[in-house]
Amino acid sequence: MSQLGFPLLSIIVWLPALGALLLLLVPRTNDELSRRASLGVSTLTFAISCALPALFNPALPEAAAPAMQFVDQIDWIPSWGISYNVGLDGVSLWLVLLTTFITPITVLSTWDSVHKQVRAFQILMLLLETAMIGVFVAQDLFLFYIFWEFTLIPMAFMIGIWGSENRIYAAVKFFLYTFAGSVLMLVAIIALYILHRDAIAATTPGYVGTFDFGVIAEHLRSGSFVLEAGLAQALFGAFFLAFAIKTPMWPFHTWLPDAHVQAPTAGSVILAGVLLKLGTYGMIRFNLTLFPDASLWAAPAIGILAVIGIIYGAMTAYAQTDMKKLVAYSSVSHMGFVVLGIFALNQIGVSGALIQMINHGLSTGALFLLVGVIYERRHTREIGEFGGLWKVMPIYGGVTLLVVLSSAGLPGLNGFIGEFAIMQGAFMAYETGGARILGWPFVAFAVLGVILAAVYLLRMYGGAFMGDVGNPENAQLSDLSRREIVVLGLLCVPIIAIGLFPNLLFAPMETSVADVLHTFTGVVAGR
Amino acid sequence: METIPIPPVDWSAITPILVVIGWATALLLIDVFAIPQDRKRVTGYLAIVGLIVAALAAIPLWGTSSVTFSDMLVLDNYSLTLNWIFLLVGVLSLAMALDYLPRQEIEQGEFYPLIMFAVGGMMLLAQGTDLIVLFLAVELLSITLYILAGFAYPRLASEEAAMKYLLLGAFSAGFFVYGIALIYGATGTANLFAIGEHLASPAAANGENTLLLVGAGMVLIAFGFKVALAPFHMWTPDVYEGAPTPVTAFMSVGVKGAAFAAMLRILALALPTLRPTWVVVLGGLAILTMLVGNIAAIAQTNVKRMLAYSSIGHAGYILLAIMAIDAERGVQGFLFYMLAYALTNLGAFGVVIALEQKDEAAWSLNDFTGLWGRQPELAIAMAIFMLSLAGVPPTAGFVGKFYVFTAAWESGLGWLVLVGVLTSAVAAFFYLRVIVRMFMQESTYVTEATAEARVVGISEAKDASPLLYRGLASGITVAAVGAILLGLIPTPVVVLVERSMLALAP
């Protein structure tokens, strides 16, 4: 049980799944009721999860091991050292909140975007929420892997059942690509478990080992468990591959445009909003914490991939005519920033990456919703089909502009904070000896992404929203409905708030990020 | 007077086998004499009862360990757990057959006792510690299955399957016997314990072991044939496709499990000292099997055949566990995987059976198209089975793979684990394809059929909604629930298999 005396975190994790079970009681054809029930459950989850930052203690003393809060631990398979073990620290806090925040919004959007098999969709959505929160809070490698893989199933179904024409190809590709990426991580988990167990059993006979990576990390830091460099690099690689595909990093990104374009709006939102963050979260949580030396070793190479991704994603986005595809490729670019920040391996870079994950979730989620709005009205997403939407739908145009600017990283809005911190971190990513980890050349290229973001987003905005209303089909479009305004408005609030008061988010993650980077302080000059 | 001492016989050690075999023999007679032709279901129910009784009879034996019949049979927790698994397989197969046979109009009373005999053979395989016993058990199992495979007479495919199985089975039996002969020639015994002792002796360690090696190799090949290791797997797709579906289901898990059980015992008792040698051989076979099974399945559009190839792939994974017997988790992993695989695969075949109509092989992927719209429960169950077979959490299949891979890694089979996980990623493709068909595609012909049905005034089109009998439904339900529960709460079963230790000495 956690310090609270009741399993707050577990409730947040399992409430949506429970809701999914309850939804089975709703008659299959009663769409309205299942939507409402789902909205109720997810909203309740969000409401409860709001207690997390309130009760979160941001300044736990820096301990040897990652200091988790709200920990619930129950033995699961004791003879393996597997336990149901969930906990929260500053790294996962906001990601959990992002999940619980985005899900009700997504559910709210299903009124407009999901029209068949509504109950099944809501069930999958709630199951997905449980899995996603689970990934962020699992403290046990086995549990983590289960949640991690389980996220695939609902998402693949969402794409495959409710998607557009080419949905099956996209769903299969999404599932297989990410699944194939994860299996190596499974091997790495097994290997890590055995290596650790054998190392500890050498001094403590009869030790059954553990999948609690907090313990493993602690042993790694205390030196009672030493990983040989080559082995650590291999394990690092196995974890990283899984995360890189999920993120997705260039050149593992090709499933993303397909998945996004085919997925229904709600699926795209949840995919971009939360699911992609699983990968980058994993990098921070596992690659950095468990394999610090290998991280240092691989950082420049990964930095190069990240920078390529930033520019590549942006350029490819520029050439898209389908708005959804454009936004999808922009995700590649933005997630490149996140990875760059993570492998800056310093406080500012990693914090920036974390906040950028939140920002990307909000902005890109909102962008997909916005594209969905127009798709529902016109059943096309080609930029060329539109023009002058701002005139016909002023509120829609205004909201889109705000979100576009947030995505383009305009200072004062959320996107800027993350991008700046990331690049600042990368700029200063030097070892104490002066050896460069990333440094200014990486920033020099990454900053092109900032320019290009303006280019491709304005190309979309200028093309579809400005100009004259050439196409008569667009002349009579109705502006946002009240529900759409609520959905998008909810997303706009944090977009502005984070831009002006990012410290609300930075402050709780400070200790935890420092803890993740525990091993690097001393290695990496913070200046 | 000179007396011939009868070696001490502990009948209790084979109580479950005795119950099964005895019940089956009696049931054969009862079926012939007491049960009318149109009430053959009763025989089936009686057979199920028999298997359940045998399972109950095994409970008191838990924890005891005895070697009896001149060290030819052993009772240990390992064999008991296997017995339960086999009995479960038997029960579920019978439950499915109860629906299948009448619908296909091939119901004969003998079917049910034959399954029981096969189960008996499987149990004997799990308990035998002498090559002679193992040979007999294999043949008991095989011959009944030859008959069962051809049970759908006059359907030619069924006869063809039986013929192929028989010819190749006999072929492999030849190798089995010849292998035994060579081992016997080298060691003077066919008893596993004795062979192990012989090999452990210093003389054997230094001496020339070629005869023994070749003999052991042949015996392993014969078992490899039964479990469908590549390249001895060629019969599998054809036989699985041709045989009546419940028989296929039974074979795919029962025979495989039993043969692996015996193989494990041979490796653990007789050949532990030769591990470096057979690891190479079996490792090669395992890689080949995982690759062939999982890759060949990609090209299949026939679900039954696809499942056959998938079962080959799974044989590769199970082999990993078998090879890892020097690690503590090898045996456990094997048992856990067997149970997980048995539930899942039986369930999957159960769904195939549910879709199968008289004279209509509903095995094509097309028959699964849009199943979710027609039979949501069936589709969801099938999805669970497919995900479990693919090893996606939170299903039994995932925990099984996790168990097996951990065991293999522990015993230093890292490269095989790599091949294992990569091929399981490949395998996900064809499992997923079934799900895609069921959930993500609208079936065109069904809508036509339904429309037609509406015109004619039939409430449900035949294809659109095959009837689900109680036996089949309960079988599928048990399998599906089991596959999920085993994935979420594997702990009780883990505890069970952890205690299912092998008796390593007489």
Place this chain on the structure above:
Amino acid sequence: MFNFIWLIPLLPLVGFALNVFVIRREREAGYVATGAVALSFLVALATFIQFAFSPPAEAKPPRVDLVLWNWISVGEFNVPFGLLFDPLSGVMVLLVTGVGALIHLYSIGYMHGDSRVVRYFAYLNLFVAMMLFLVMSDNMLLLFLGWEGVGLCSFLLIGHWFERRTATSAAAKAFVVNRIGDAAFLVAMMAIFAHFGTLSFYDIELADGAVIEGFLERADEISGLIFSIPGQNFLVSTGIAFLLLIGVTGKSAQLPLFVWLPDAMAGPTPVSALIHAATMVTAGVYLMARTHPIFELSAATQGWVTWIGALTALIAATAAVAQWDIKRVLAYSTVSQLGFMVAAAGMGAYVAAIFHLLTHGVFKALLFLGSGSVIHGTHDTQDMRKMGGLREHMPTTFITYLVGAGALAGIFPLAGFWSKDEIIAHAWSGQNFSIFLLLFVSSLLTAFYMGRQIALTFFGQQRDHSYHAHESGQVMTMPLMILAVGAVLAGAMNLPMLHWLSTWLEPTLHEHAAEFGVTQLILAVVTTLLAAGSGYLGWRYYVANSAKIKPGAKDPLYRYSGDIWEALEEAWYIDRAYEKLTVVPGFRALARFMAGVFDPQGIDGLVRGVGYAFSQAASALRVFQSGFVRTYALLFLAGVVMVVGYLLII
């Protein structure tokens, strides 16, 4: 008042919020927006006066620093959301809010009847707020917020009439070109933080007593530090200053990034006056003045700055000569004048730069508003060939315009004379004759094109009668008159000998007032005489040739210059070069290639290739499954042979 300086940016921001969320009617929008900025001006004025008479003594240099909240604090990265009011900020704030208020007022008349007036005023308010953040920030990051914010507002206002494609593309162009500069600015900021550990200009004391150090006062910490691009070493200060310079060229429309400004004239004229003449475009000059300690560390960059400024001044001035569009003349003129300021900053004459910035802000706003009045009075005519003789119809506009033109041309004693003369004097005494020459010629050209414009617009006969010209209403002429007075008097703030402005800015810019001797006097006399002559020449020539000018006709001078004139019209083809040559088409082609070929065929092709390989392998395996027992037995036997063979070998 010092504790209320947050009101200065907040008031326009409130106006913005009201206009976005509450106000729906045109009339209210205009009043609220104008009122907000006017109030802001009053607060600024009060603060300024207090600062002038009782400057905060404790801080050195004297300044008011108000930390509103802790904006970003990650690890050792600490940036407060803090406002600064010091001499430099003070004059900028007054310019922004003062001219801003007048332009708001003017807009009420100018934009009357437009379909999106409310939105227009909202943007205008937002712009003022952002500009105030820019000039009042106490750190680089908040300055950047304003910097990008004004860019955004510029985008929104240029694109106000987004139904016109030209407006949309001009808006996007402005934003993107600015972004290029901004990106460099970003990197410069990072470098500054990496080397100083702070982004604050001066030391800031936080509420809890902690002090965030400023970097300007200790800029020379990085003197001598080098970094290397393979094969070449550079001073870190050069790197930072050069990156800032790129930012400046973007925002202040200097070579090579000036191309967006002429296009930006697609926006409403008051916008051009406020953003593209008086305030936003001068942000670069402000930035250089603010961060001059960095620039001063790098002689190389200073040289670049001077040359860029001078060249821009000349090129834009030549381009201005050949324009027909009344606003484009002024746009190029703005670019040219900004070149003067930048060149001044490059020469270290920051006071002169700021002085010219301020006077230019007044008289160029006047000119733009005057041209707006002309456009308004001629029913959206912008082509000067269709005008002519307007002085009779629009006397107020004419007079005020004349004042503005004179100020711009540098005619004694108008504002432009004092400020421009100071720059030219600096160039002269800076012993760099080529720079002096460039600026001098530009200044003569300035007088010439203003003379030309006055002649074409207000003299001769009306050449096109499709409209009925009329004088604009009071709400528009009032600001014109106020600004005209300003254009006359503004020069007084830094009269030679008195040097009020120099003295005022001395604590911030550390620059002592220049000597004013005989040389300077002679130079001033010569300059103004030549300018007057040049202006007269331009006026005279075009009045004389008035009859030849018809809508669509070529310029009378075209005869003598030919192709060169066309080059002038196109500003030496620099813009077209971007469009047609390497950068833009290359980028597009590359992007298309990546999106259309490389991504789907190359990378994704590999991915799908894996799948294809597996399905091929699967088909291959089917061949073995022939259905014949003997094939199966053969494979079986092959397996046996392999296994037994292996066992026999070992």
Place this chain on the structure above:
Amino acid sequence: MVPTSYYVLLSAALFTIGAMGMLVRRNAIVLFMSVELMLNAANLALVAFARQQVNPDGQVLVFFVITVAAAEVAVGLALLVAIFRSKRTTDVDEVSTLRG
């Protein structure tokens, strides 16, 4: 005296002939005979070894093998009859609908 190895070699030869028969013949009856030959080769080896080891186990096994072989053939012939009824052939290559 004939060394045991001769018997074993003979049995190996017989076994190989049987196995080859499986590969080259198509008639089901002949295939059964080939299998029988393999099994009997094994029997021969078993008997020889039993003789060498002076140990009856091998000979006991032979009896089991003979029995099992008989049972197998019985089932096999029954199947053959069933197939022959519909296909009118004993050629196993004709019965190869299941493939791929």
